Amino acid sequence: NAGVTQTPKFRILKIGQSMTLQCTQDMNHNYMYWYRQDPGMGLKLIYYSVGAGITDKGEVPNGYNVSRSTTEDFPLRLELAAPSQTSVYFCASSYRRTGSTDTQYFGPGTRLTVL
Amino acid sequence: QKEVEQDPGPLSVPEGAIVSLNCTYSNSAFQYFMWYRQYSRKGPELLMYTYSSGNKEDGRFTAQVDKSSKYISLFIRDSQPSDSATYLCAMSETSGSRLTFGEGTQLTVNP
Numbered sequence: 001n002a003g004v005t006q007t008p009k010f011r012i013l014k015i016g017q018s019m020t021l022q023c024t025q026d027m028n029h030n031y032m033y034w035y036r037q038d039p040g041m042g043l044k045l046i047y048y049s050v051g052a053g054i055t056d057k058g059e060v061p062n063g064y065n066v067s068r069s070t071t072e073d074f075p076l077r078l079e080l081a082a083p084s085q086t087s088v089y090f091c092a093s094s095y096r097r098t099g100s101t102d103t104q105y106f107g108p109g110t111r112l113t114v115l
Numbered sequence: 116q117k118e119v120e121q122d123p124g125p126l127s128v129p130e131g132a133i134v135s136l137n138c139t140y141s142n143s144a145f146q147y148f149m150w151y152r153q154y155s156r157k158g159p160e161l162l163m164y165t166y167s168s169g170n171k172e173d174g175r176f177t178a179q180v181d182k183s184s185k186y187i188s189l190f191i192r193d194s195q196p197s198d199s200a201t202y203l204c205a206m207s208e209t210s211g212s213r214l215t216f217g218e219g220t221q222l223t224v225n226p
Contacts, residue, residue, distance in 0.1 A: 004158070040123060040218050041218060042119070042121075042203065042216035042217055042218040042219060043159070043203070043205075043214075043216040044216075045213055045214070048213075058213065059213070090158050090159070092158075096211055102207070102210055102211055102214075103161050103164070104161070104214070105160075105161075106158030106159050106160065107158050108156075108157055108158050109156070109157070109158055
């Protein structure tokens, strides 16, 4: 199993450009998440999905969009990049069932710089 | 005020030392407590998980939760250079609710 994979590893964007961060998991997990990690701020949840076709906002969703057409893929879209979106982005997945703990498995991250 | 407070460090200790990492929190509804380890330029990985108050031990690692003080700790015994990483605490109200993370403590264990 590759686990959670993310592409690209690094990217530099100009203000106003758009891009999609890719995330794929091969563990047949139902839940998937997008976080951003800024220095001194911990991990903040951007969006999450409970299954194919179902997504919901997290703590910091503004400026981002997501879709989940398959169990495996959960891309994150930045439409109009801004310097405030410079961050490290982590995708995670977990298999939740009633009464169980939510162990989230993280990808290696995408380092995004917006200039 | 942040919901979860964690001293960012950096913390530097000699090999073999006992390390204590701590988080405080303000939300009394938190019941599930986790510690994640994050190596440089990698994603976090779950290290320990605890429900409610008490202790949990796994090898050289011990997690403690004191809900009355809203304080959690992670102890590392006989620390090794391979323990050098950032340690993030995380907590949630239910097993299925959103995780709230601390900002992480950067630990270096010197050989």
